[in-house]
Amino acid sequence: MRKIKSGVVGLDSLVDGGINENSTTVVIGTSGAGKTTFATQFLRRGLERGNDALFVSLDENQEQIIKEAVEMGWPDIYGYLEDGSLVFIDASGKKFSKFIRHELPTFVDEWKGSESRIAVDPLTPVIWSTEGRYEQRELLMLLLKETKKIGTVVCTLEEHGTRGDLSGNEIVIPMYLADTVVHLKYTRKEGAISRILEIVKCRNSRHSKLSHPYTIAKGFGLLVQGRTSPETKTNKAPEELKRKLKNYEKSFSKRVWDNILTSLDNLNDSDFADVDLDQLINDLVMTYSEEKDLDAKKNG
Ligand SMILES: Nc1ncnc2c1ncn2[C@@H]1O[C@H](COP(=O)(O)OP(=O)(O)O)[C@@H](O)[C@H]1O
Ligand SMILES: [Mg+2]
Structure with missing residues (x-):
């Protein structure tokens, strides 16, 4: 299994050296947890290495995401857009079923095997747009299967409620389909903010089972404290x-x-x-x- 660097400082050591190439990672968190930042960081790392990147936005429009990236200290995003290595698909407000079944495959045909990085942010509207669980699952499977043909995928997923137990209906199916699940636990209690990252699952890799505090800092994005993992070199x-x-x-x-x-x-x-x-x-x-x-x- 080939590994690629996630672009998130401190994360790679928690998943045995990086994200598996051509896998799907689902990043779950409440609003403000840092999902869009995570997705942007992931793409940016690939762009820096000369790979192409595709940002599929299902919620915010392109301008908003670019504005946030620039505010995060990543103005180089303009250059990547200009030279065509970063491509946006703004599917916000579209009929997702039509988009996934008809528009996406055409796109995938062009990009197939390009070893690009793909971000889908967030998956949640796709789930809400479908009627039954069966259609939800079918549509998500199709989306993940198609995007994987292009390269390595990170999808984000909105977490609602405060229980943090990942049992919500709209979370279970994507978690099941994903190769890796990262949970960004973000809570605010009496003004105090707590951010904890956990690897819920990681197929074909050893991964940390611990809770890792993280911060979000301009210029870096998410910074994860990874070092408390048990040693993977000693036996x-x-x-x-x-x-x-x-x-x-x-x-x-x-x-x-x-x-x-x-x-x-x-x-x-x-x-x-x-x-x-x-x-x-x-x-x-x-x-x-x-x-x-x-x-x-x-x-x-
Ligand atoms: N320029 C910045 N510098 C530092 N932290 C920032 C900056 N911009 C946003 N943040 C932090 O990132 C969080 C939002 O991240 P975002 O990726 O948009 O979350 P999500 O997509 O999960 O809603 C904010 O709550 C804020 O704490
Ligand atoms: Mg977001």
Whole structure:
């Protein structure tokens, strides 16, 4: 899996080095959490590296987004627009179903395989524009499938209510379809602002399971505190586990024992962040001990 840099300072180390190429990331947050900033940062990083970028706006118009980017300290956005490497599709106020089914595919044909970055900001109006859950799912799947043909996709999603438990109807389907889900938890209590980023899911990658404070700063955009993640380079825990497990080798068949050792070779300390090793040994023995008899029988 090839990784690309997200452009969000501190985020890449939380998802094992970057976002998987040609994947879809959904960024969820309430209004003001920093979703549009995240999407713009992501595109901007690609533009700086010479890749093309496509901003599909379903809510705000192009002028508003450009104005906000310039205020964020990114006036270079004008240059990218001029030389054509940054393209806007303003679909705000359009019939989304018609846009996704008929206009988008034509566009995708032109851009297919261009290794561009695509931002869809926000997905929410698409969900609201559809009647049933079935159509919601079908339309979202089509949108994600089409945009992925162009390159790597970041979609944002409005979170409503204050519970922050991501159980809302309009959130569940996109979360399910996404390869990576980033939750920007933004709360204001008695004037105090709190911003916490969490990786809810990340297919095909190790990822942080912790809560990471972030700020938004002019010139940078989102700045995430990533360092508190468990070490991904050291493997003290798997080594200790191997040592301890040696005493139980006889509980396993040779086949299972070899599999366990091979699996442990691929793991490191970040995989064992909240694992009680002794409990795990107990569980391994419980799970596999009966296979010893089965394997023995099979081997005659
Ligand atoms: N120029 C700026 N400098 C610092 N912070 C900014 C600036 N502009 C916006 N912000 C911060 O970014 C937040 C809005 O981010 P935005 O990406 O528009 O959120 P969302 O799209 O989730 O509603 C604001 O709440 C503000 O705190
Ligand atoms: Mg926004």
